[in-house]
Amino acid sequence: MQIKAQNLLKKEKGITLVALVITIVILIILATVTIKATFGENGLIKKAQEAKEMTTNSIRAEEEGINELLAEYANIIAEDSETPEVPEKSEIQIAKENGTKYTETTPLKDDLDNVVYVPGGFKLAEDSGTKVEEGIIIEDDDGNQFVWIPTGKYKVSTTLSSTGTLINELTRRQWGTTANIVQEPIPIKRDEVAEGNQGAHYYGEGDNRSCTIVNGINSIDAFLASAKPVLEGGHGGFYVGRYEQGKDNVCKAQVDVYVSITRDEAKNQAEAMYSERSDIKATSQLISSYAWDTTLNFICQTNIGEGKGYALATTTSQDRANIGTGIITQTGKYLADCYSNIYDLLGNCYEWTTEYSDFWNGYNYYPCISRGGGYDTSIHHYAGRYNGREDDTYIGNSFRLQLYV
Numbered sequence: 001m002q003i004k005a006q007n008l009l010k011k012e013k014g015i016t017l018v019a020l021v022i023t024i025v026i027l028i029i030l031a032t033v034t035i036k037a038t039f040g041e042n043g044l045i046k047k048a049q050e051a052k053e054m055t056t057n058s059i060r061a062e063e064e065g066i067n068e069l070l071a072e073y074a075n076i077i078a079e080d081s082e083t084p085e086v087p088e089k090s091e092i093q094i095a096k097e098n099g100t101k102y103t104e105t106t107p108l109k110d111d112l113d114n115v116v117y118v119p120g121g122f123k124l125a126e127d128s129g130t131k132v133e134e135g136i137i138i139e140d141d142d143g144n145q146f147v148w149i150p151t152g153k154y155k156v157s158t159t160l161s162s163t164g165t166l167i168n169e170l171t172r173r174q175w176g177t178t179a180n181i182v183q184e185p186i187p188i189k190r191d192e193v194a195e196g197n198q199g200a201h202y203y204g205e206g207d208n209r210s211c212t213i214v215n216g217i218n219s220i221d222a223f224l225a226s227a228k229p230v231l232e233g234g235h236g237g238f239y240v241g242r243y244e245q246g247k248d249n250v251c252k253a254q255v256d257v258y259v260s261i262t263r264d265e266a267k268n269q270a271e272a273m274y275s276e277r278s279d280i281k282a283t284s285q286l287i288s289s290y291a292w293d294t295t296l297n298f299i300c301q302t303n304i305g306e307g308k309g310y311a312l313a314t315t316t317s318q319d320r321a322n323i324g325t326g327i328i329t330q331t332g333k334y335l336a337d338c339y340s341n342i343y344d345l346l347g348n349c350y351e352w353t354t355e356y357s358d359f360w361n362g363y364n365y366y367p368c369i370s371r372g373g374g375y376d377t378s379i380h381h382y383a384g385r386y387n388g389r390e391d392d393t394y395i396g397n398s399f400r401l402q403l404y405v
Contacts (some may be wrong), residue, residue, distance in 0.1 A: 021123035092116065092136060102143075103270065105405045107279045111153040112164075116148050117235045119405045120281030128341070133160060133302040133339025137178035137242060138183050140280065141202075144238035144251040144273075146403050147342050148309045149295050152229025154236070156302065166301050170228050172205060172355075173293040175383030176315050179329065203357050203385060209367060210263075210354040212271060212285075219271075220288055220354065226404040237289040239403035240287065240295050243331035244351060246342040249273060253332035257349050257398045262391060263368035266352040266399035273401065284401050289355040291402040292371050296382055312346065313383040316373065321347030324378030328396070349398035359387045370397055 087096075091108040101123040107115050114132045118124070125145055128137035133156045135146040151170040158164055206220040213219070228234030246255035249269050261269070263286075270286040300310045307317070316323050321337040323346070332343040339345060350370040359366045366387035373381045374396050380386065388397070 003308050061248060068376060090130060090308075092124065092128075093130045094125070096128050099123055099126075103279075111140055113400070114150065114154050115230070115236060117237070117405050118401070121277065122146075122280040122282075130378065131157070132237075133157060133340065137341055138239065142250070145242040145253075146251065146401070147242050147340065148237050148239055149291070149298050150237045151227055151234070151294060152231060152236055160302060160304065168294060168298050168301065170224065170234075170294050172289045173297065173383075174257075175293075175296075197348060203355055203369065205355050207356075209356050210267070212267075219285055220290070222283070223285060223288060223402065223404050224290065235405060238291060239282075240291060240342065241401040242342055244349055244398045244400055245269070246331050251401060253330075253343070255331050257328060257331055257344075259328070259349060259394045259398050260395050261352075261397060261399065262393055263370075263388065264354040264390060266397075267354065270401050282403050282405050284403050286352060287400045287402045289353055289369070289371075290353075294349075295342070295345070299342065299345065303339045314381045316378050316381050318378075321345075321348040321373055321382075322375050323373040323380070325375050328375050345372070348375055349396050350374050350380070350386060350394075352388075352397060352399045355385070357385070357387050364389060368392065 090111045090113075092110045094100075095108055095118070102118050102120055105119045106118050108118055109115055111131045116132065116136050118138055122138040124141055125137035127141040129135045131155055132148060137145050138148070139145045144188075150168055153165055155164055155168050156166050160166065206218055212217045223238070225233075226235055226257050227238035228236075230236040234380075241251040243251055243253060243265075245258045246252055247258050248255075249258060249272070258269070267286040268282055273281040273284045274282060275284075289308050296313055300308075301313065303309070307315070307320070312320065315321065318325060319336060322329050322334040322344075329348055332338075334344065334348060337344055337346050337348065349372070352368065352370050353373050355369040355371075356367045357369055366389055368388040368390055370386045370388055371382065371384065376396050388394070
């Protein structure tokens, strides 16, 4: 019995060792599987790392997207709050807005850098243009107004010229005689023939029949020296009355026209307007054929469109001016006759000039020349020249001033 019990004990011990070995093997296998599952190519740690990287990348992408949105929002806010760039004001604009009155003649630049000389004693009018092409208006203390006429090359809007410049020669001109004229007329000199209402006659300018001689200087020569282009040593322009001269020798709107006056009386009134004013640094004269034709050329250049341009020179249309209506209007009343801020230019009354003629009709000499269309007939036009006697005081005759510094 003792021997049997010992054998049984040995058998039980043997089974335990086998089980232990099997257990160890299983544990090793499990350990191997666990290690592989944890640290292998597709193990848990690898998966965890990949998950971490995916999470990190996702967070980074979200942050970048949010930052982009914030930056875009900031740009939108900045654009909305940004103050639009305001163009720098020209000297003419500033002078106009401030109502600056000048005591000495002062050069000012317009919006296009054209230089305009404002005489001492004047300011820019409230309704003045800020570009030469629009009509730069000056005004004295009494409300008399004048408009700058450029000479030589001047700058304009590209709607008037693709090059941005035009040339307005300071000269007398031979104009066409039909309303279809579209080309700039031919300049003429003092001793050349011009076309008049009675045919071809000699028309002159600048001797003592129509000009003032002071200290040996012809008043027309003085005007030309001041008004000629800058490149020729002048001021590059001059002024004309904004209106036909009004009753009581004024250049204002809404007054009766100064009529029934001889050419010499008109000349004397024009020269007297500022002769006693020491504060006015400008010379006033009766308009010359040089100023008349140069002004007409200016408005033809700067007022284009159907029925305008050089057709304005010979128009007899009541849509353009008070021509043939039978009624004289007050200055500035005929609103259609306003070109580059100048009124009553094409029609209303005939206007005496300093030009003279050799016309003789067999009975009388008609040396005095008036220009422009008239309320009394539909056949006369701005470019025409009309002869008169020195003692003519026709109710339809008035005058306009030229002004220079």
